[in-house]
Amino acid sequence: AQSVTQPDIHITVSEGASLELRCNYSYGATPYLFWYVQSPGQGLQLLLKYFSGDTLVQGIKGFEAEFKRSQSSFNLRKPSVHWSDAAEYFCAVGSSNTGKLIFGQGTTLQVKP
């Protein structure tokens, strides 16, 4: 069955510190992978996506993610977190045929001053 797991429900980091949010997926075919961010009371904004090619993808707001097929992972990273990065982060795997997105349960990021 297709699924996405984000092991960390809640993460707190200090402003300026590095960040890594974990994502593991289970998908039969080559996955389309996404990271979305949701600020309080807002919709979801795409941070970055992986379809094929270079396994290290760059996104908006200084985020990057690395696809590791052997580990079925697509972890999100940022070298230096800003207070405005505090939000809910969702990893998702998508079907290339139907467009259906399966989301992880999300990770809440809190940033300490």
Add this chain to the structure above:
Amino acid sequence: DTAVSQTPKYLVTQMGNDKSIKCEQNLGHDTMYWYKQDSKKFLKIMFSYNNKELIINETVPNRFSPKSPDKAHLNLHINSLELGDSAVYFCASSHTPGLAYNEQFFGPGTRLTVL
């Protein structure tokens, strides 16, 4: 210019009522989706339409009925509302899956509260 818009933003209603949520996109996409986000922030797809044709219909009660009058609009009608329907409903749109990178653009959400 709002890419994907939803109305209303908030909806408070009594159990047993019927309500509709509207979604419009001006991105020129031909596929639209409805997602439900529950109180634990878990997001799950409900429906999707491609060129007004239903292509995804997840296990959703029959009380939920999507309608797509044209490619730019996808509405969600809910009959006989129940307490468990309280959630945030997100609309999204994309190009046709399989033909292009099917990045989905999300609306701001409609928070439905059933009393």
